[in-house]
Amino acid sequence: MKAILKGAFAAAAALLVAGAAHAATLDDIKKAGVLKCGINTGLPGFAYTDDNGKWTGFDVAYCRALSAAVFGDPDKVKYVNLTGKNRFPALASGEIDVLSRNTTWTFSRDVDLGFTFIGVAYYDGQGFIGRKAMGVKSAKELDGASVCIQTGTTTELNLADFFRVNKIKYEPVPIETNEEARKAYVAERCDVYTTDASGLAATKTTFAKPSDHMVFPEIISKEPLGPLVRQGDDQWADIARWTLNALINAEEYGVTAANVDKLAAKATDNPEVNRMLGTEGSLGAMLGLRKTWAVDAIKAEGNYAEIFERYLGTKTPLGLARGLNALYTNGGILYAPPMR
């Protein structure tokens, strides 16, 4: 209900304030003194509150890096929690400046909905989790099962495609948020829960006995998750895009939160690092930012590898391996364009 209200309000807000949000997002953000970042309503690893009640996680880290790039301060962020349903109206209406909420980059969202995806922060795919006691080994054996899904997501569409193509039947149990879907699954309202594999790993950690459940081997879709901004303000899209690229490149060049200050103190023998950290060239000025924009962004939460390992990696409860999300030099497909 709340989601719908928000959606309706966003639509109403779009009526009244549309126009204000289009021209120069960067100026608006600087004037407001705060970056409005749309994140999940709660998903372990990606966006959750820590012991002090502060939002943290993989998606939140990007908001903080972007805030640091703009303001030099990672804490000038106002987090707006959004469901799968109200995230797009919130972005379209200018309620948020950037959406960093494990959102799949698809053709229609990029083209038809009028957004610009600025890159891929996490390569994911949709999977299923079920109880081991069911004795099911593959998602193709799920004929007649009840499946919990979050509404308004690509997973809802992939699910329908998967069962239609495999000519098997299922009962969809639509749920608004990840948390409610988890509860419905625990109450055995449904046999399996489907979402992105990373989300399944995150959700599995919250079960009373995680070992009673298994993630099926099938990955039924490509889910490149990344931040997105409104279409029509290329300067702001560039800032968002190159902040992400800087974090990935920082990993490749060995720039970390710990050594970034030292490397930025004076030019090193790696010109790529020098240009990124502002000791050579004028990349910051081209974006309309400070010379040290990337230094601040990296200092916020570290480079891509540091962020990944802190929130999602094998030492966290989620225990996700880098897999596709390793750098191209390490057998993954993570590849950021050069800083030149």
Add this chain to the structure above:
Amino acid sequence: MAQNASVGLTGRPGWQRLWSDERTRGLIYQLLAVLGLALVVAFIVSNTIANLQRAGLASGFGFLFDQAFFDINQKLVEYSSTSTFGRALIVGMLNTVLVSAMGIVAATAIGFFAGVLRLSPNFLLSRIVGAYVEITRNVPLLLQIIFWWVVLSGLPKVRDSLALGDAVFLNNRGVRLPAPLFESGFEWVLAAALAGIAAAVYVARWARRRQQLTGQNFPVVWTGLALIVGLPALVYWIAGSPVAWDIPEPTRFNFRGGFNVTPELVALWIALSTYTGAFISEIVRAGILSVSKGQTEAAGALGLRPGQTMWLVVIPQAMRVVIPPLTSQYLNLTKNSSLAIAIGYQDLVSIGGTILNQSGQALEVVGIWMAVYLGLSLLTSLFMNWYNRRIALVER
């Protein structure tokens, strides 16, 4: 009068004369107000269109013909993920109508019973009903919907379903019932049922007229029941039982066959009807109390029993007071059914929200929502107003 005024004002210029005329002045004010309102609306509309175009969002209702790609679990008409957005909206609207209609029937029954019982001289009975009314009326509906949903999710798991004669299964995924499969010959049963209803109505009218003319009673209820139930049953037997039953069978995950009433529908239905029923009971109570005591005493003096007094004398007069606020409760119930989204019942708002998200057509979808609820409410009002006029006291 008008002549007098114009005579008194002769000599002044025409516009001043117009301005001094109260009626003309009122008209000018109203014209200005309408003009102002039209300007504001025109500004909002043109601004919206311009901004939507700038944001690259196509507007219009063409998206209703695009493929939906998502599934719906409760559908009263044929629907699959290859159907269109438009059809998905129809499915959602029918689900809204279904739960609203079920809710209105149940809430009316609960409300009338509770309203009458609340006035019962039996202390315990009236207090129990009083407690029900005060509790359900004073707890937010959303919480009640979630409460019933949680209660229903506490039903046995699917593998431990409560079975009734191996045909009806109850678990936390709903009630699985046998589904009737109609075979040829059933149309005769249907025709017999219609004929039975028509005959019962005719008998009732005839009996009423006879009673008014001669004072003689006729067992209308039993005759009506025999006609409505007995006639189709007879034809059913003659036609050789033209209905087969699709009995649900347990499978690995759920049941195959039959049809399922989801816990979401049941939870929403219980919550809506008990909540609205409490309000209706208060309306009924007020209606009964509005009938003067003399009526009851007169009925008693004529020798009517208390039950007869209630249903033949008091309630018909109370209805005139009850119907207008009852209409509001029906409208509220229909609109409140949109809270379905909290528990994942796929009504118009839930499915519209999904479409809004997949197509990005926020304004159009919100517009459709408003139009459908407005339409449903107006239809309900029309019917209730017609009924209200029908039962209104004919004054001579």
